[in-house]
Amino acid sequence: METVLILGATSDIAIAIVKKFASKKYNIQLAARNPAQLEPIKSDIKIRYGVECDAFAFDALQFSTHALFFETLKPIPNVTITVFGVMDEEDKAFDSWQLTQRMIDTNYTGAVSILNIAAKHYNEQKKGAIIGVSSVAGDRGRASKLIYGSSKAAFNAYLSGLRNKYFKSGIHVMTVKPGFVYTRMTEDLNLPKLLTSTPDEVAEIIYAGFSKKKNIIYVKWFWRYIMLIIKMIPEFQFKKMKL
């Protein structure tokens, strides 16, 4: 049986992804800052799906711990999925270097740190898969998602580069770009129903993309076209817009 590692396992999207992979009989490794919190998820996955499930401490910001964390996993996972990320209110983040840096360090630096390690390992094995859950916000910089969007843009570029670098080694690197998702984080927002997915839908689409070895997937698919249009607006026009 194959094993999937989920980094940032406490979010609604992560839990949905875990359930999807467990239902397909993958063993699960959950990782989050506070592993005690993961106990109910762990028992739930084991009992519902009859697969192995373990919980580990992992802090995206503690870069120096990442190598030891990954190398001591038993077994080394066949699939590594990063779901962690921080999205602070942009105005607050802009006013506080601390928040800005935390957002960049989590969404970009932390992800690069752990995925470098996983990728090197997979390169030696000549197999393995990496799934990075990023965001459509990385497709074009906007005032309303200034720091968050740029951290995700950097992450997207990293994932493309990784895909390119290890193409020959047979490593599957998939970039996932969700649009709006109904989660605990977005409960207070009035999201447009037609454009918003549920965490279960996100997980479904990720699993389908993973099975088909896709490179970049949007959730849902029409976001690809929405973002395409947004990317096509000339900068002299775009800079005047409120988006």
Place this chain on the structure above:
Amino acid sequence: MKKQIANWGNYPAIEADEASFVFDDQLNNLIRKGESFIARGNGRCYGDASLSERTISTLKYDKILSFDKENGIFECQSGITLDQVLTVIVPAGWFLPVTPGTKFITIGGGLASDVHGKNHHVDGSISNHVIEMDVVLASDEVITCSPDNCPDLFEATLGGMGLTGVISRVKIRLKKIETSMIRQKQVKAANLQELIGLFEAYKDYTYSVAWIDCLKKGTHFGRSILMLGEHATVDDLAGVQKNDPLKLPKNKQITFPFNLPSWVLNKFSVKAFNFLYYTKNFKKEINNIVSYEPFFYPLDAILHWNRMYGKAGFVQYQFVLPLDAGQGLIEILERIADEGLGSFLAVLKVFGKQESIISFPKEGYTLALDFPVRKGLLTFLDELDRLVLKYHGRLYMSKDARMKPEMLVAGYPELEKFKAIIKKYNPEGKIRSVQSDRLLLTSCS
């Protein structure tokens, strides 16, 4: 962000903030926020019990914590739905000790209403099968309660409509089964008298419930079908079924796509009943083996069937009368037939003895039927209330959207005790619902 929410009857609908939680500390944070709130499960109560300007949804708090397959002990978080529980326990040879007529309720909601099933006369309500539970109080303190530990909190939480606190962790005892099938018997009764005789004659059946045609008058008044069942044993099964006795039923649900004008409804249910009565049940009695789904959850096959009642919604009226009040049953059914406001079908069950502070079941006959919301309905239901009281009955809070506080006082002799326990654990009435305010359980007066 406020959004419009309503429970299963779509009446009343209110504007509310709904927040959810996945982890214990998130629940504590929500409770500490200060404003008043009520816990909300899957919104399958019919009226306003889980409505409030601020609701805390348990639906994401749905993890299974342990399952002892040897002894049938199941421990979970309160937001898991029965539907999910069944898919885990049935293949392991266990069943819910008590289940209502829909599997789309949460465990927490089931405990807060102390739900009953078709086996009440044998197994009692769900409260009989709870080993222990954690309740998070308005102060955000967590108390583990059981029949021996904080029994007052335990008793008042079972059936207490969420007013003592938020049920978080639940441990229940399951029922052993050999197969996922039900040995079913359906018997036709020409009238109410006959039906009551049949209930008596078949009282040893674990599961029993009757569907009554409320429109028939005269000698066929109370024309009905009594449905009885037992969990089938492996020996009851034939052929291929024997190879996989605990097989889960195939999911084939259809969704009711939109709100229908209510006149369609009566035509629809009249047809459904006549079909059962005349076509399917050609004989006086039929015996067969069916999966647990159609037996326990016939209505779940049509998701959102409540939309049949149109936008205005409906009220479900469920009361219980003592066993010796057969006359009352007749009087109330006649009154409903005369007025013609009710749905065509009513569901009748016999309750066994039950002692509790605030749970609905007590020994007697319980009848439930739907009333589409329209002009004159509320006045008419007040009139029915008077009849129910005349025969020493009471109403089910989980179905209620409109009773007056006096009706609750008259029906529940232990109400003062219940109120005192709420005062103890929820002293400032921080946990409150539209219903609890209407029934003066939490409002300041």
